[in-house]
Each structure stands twice: as structure tokens, then as C-alpha cells.
Amino acid sequence: MVIRNAIFDWSGTLSDDLVQGYTATMNVFRRLGVAPLTFEAYRREFTLPYMDFYRKFVSLPEEELRFLFLEEISRGEEPDLFPHVRELLSILREQGVRLAILSSHPQEKLEQEVRDFGLHGWFVAVCGSVHDKTSAIRVILERAEFLSSETVYIGDMTHDMEAGKGAEVLTIGVTWGYQTREKLSSCSPGFLADDMEELKEFLLCNIALPSV
Numbered sequence: 001m002v003i004r005n006a007i008f009d010w011s012g013t014l015s016d017d018l019v020q021g022y023t024a025t026m027n028v029f030r031r032l033g034v035a036p037l038t039f040e041a042y043r044r045e046f047t048l049p050y051m052d053f054y055r056k057f058v059s060l061p062e063e064e065l066r067f068l069f070l071e072e073i074s075r076g077e078e079p080d081l082f083p084h085v086r087e088l089l090s091i092l093r094e095q096g097v098r099l100a101i102l103s104s105h106p107q108e109k110l111e112q113e114v115r116d117f118g119l120h121g122w123f124v125a126v127c128g129s130v131h132d133k134t135s136a137i138r139v140i141l142e143r144a145e146f147l148s149s150e151t152v153y154i155g156d157m158t159h160d161m162e163a164g165k166g167a168e169v170l171t172i173g174v175t176w177g178y179q180t181r182e183k184l185s186s187c188s189p190g191f192l193a194d195d196m197e198e199l200k201e202f203l204l205c206n207i208a209l210p211s212v
Helices: 018-031 039-045 050-054 062-075 085-094 107-116 133-143 158-166 181-185 196-208
Strands: 005-008 098-102 125-127 151-155 170-174 191-193
Touching (some): 018 062, 085 196, 098 133, 125 133, 170 196
Parallel strands (some): 005 151, 098 125
């Protein structure tokens, strides 16, 4: 295949916010009287849609939980990009690959982080606060005129892999994010990258290959 379009998840894929997300979530747990999880247990248990994760532990309405989480995440330290993210995105842009972001990360905070990282204008779409990623991928495909056969969705969670498959795009799992390699492997992604260099090599190889 020829990869002409790359849709990226944000948290745990491009943005290294695992510690911030864990800390904010545990602060919410403490405010609600829920016993905190270890970081390893959080990584094992965390899932998307995020309400599926919270329902394992609390029964508050979604809007109230969202308010509490946003309040806590806004108090924490700001995240940073994973190493070599900017380099990867820059190379893809130079190769003519069109980029987009699709994430459950709150829209306002996502847009602010994109600006803070100096990436404003690099993406044809920046879509946050997404609950149904399969439908959202399809919307991006339609609005940006991406062909599904030329598009990849890159994420760090099984939900990302399932969403990409549902939208009939190639899925790429990255193992440095919110879920383990073992968990991602269970979804049989089209490709699994253990580091940024491996992801870059795979993408550049397939950009260069002729369509079969």
C-alpha cells in the first residue's frame, strides 16, 4: 500500500502524559473515596471509552466525572512530546503525508497542547473529546478526502486498533503508551512499533512502496 494519510492518537502516542493522566485520575479517586491504584494496575485496567474504565470503580454521572477529571488535570504539570515525535511528523510532512489527530483528550486542552508544542497548522484536523473513534475516523476520511486504503491510524490502545479496523484503515499500535504490548497484540494490529524509530521506518518504507 501507499500511505498518504496518517491519523494519530494523542495521549500515550505523541504526548507523553501517562504520569499526568494517572495522577489526575488517582486524585479523582481520592476525592470520591475510592482506593487508588498503583501505576502498573492503572495501566492494566485503563481502557477507552474512558467511562468504561471509571464504571469499574465509581457510579457518578459522566458529566460530573468529566468535570472532576478536567479540574484535576488542569492542576497538574504540562506533558511533553515523546522523544523524536517532532522529527517524525516533520519527515512525514516533507514526504507529502497529510496528518490528523483523533483523540479522547479534551478538545480545548488538546488544541492548547498542539499550540504549546509548536505544531499548530501541521494537521488537517485536530479532533478531541472523541467517544466513538470509529465514527470519528470516518468523518475525517470524508471531510479531508482521505482514502481509507491510503490511511493509517496510529494509537497506543486496543480501542484505537478496534476503531481503525472498524473504519477500514490500517492500524498501527505503539507500545510506549497506556497499554502493554501484550494487550495491543491481542487485537492483531496491522503493525506494532516498540519505539519511534521502528514506527518511522515502517511508515517511510510504505510511503515509498508502490500500490499493489
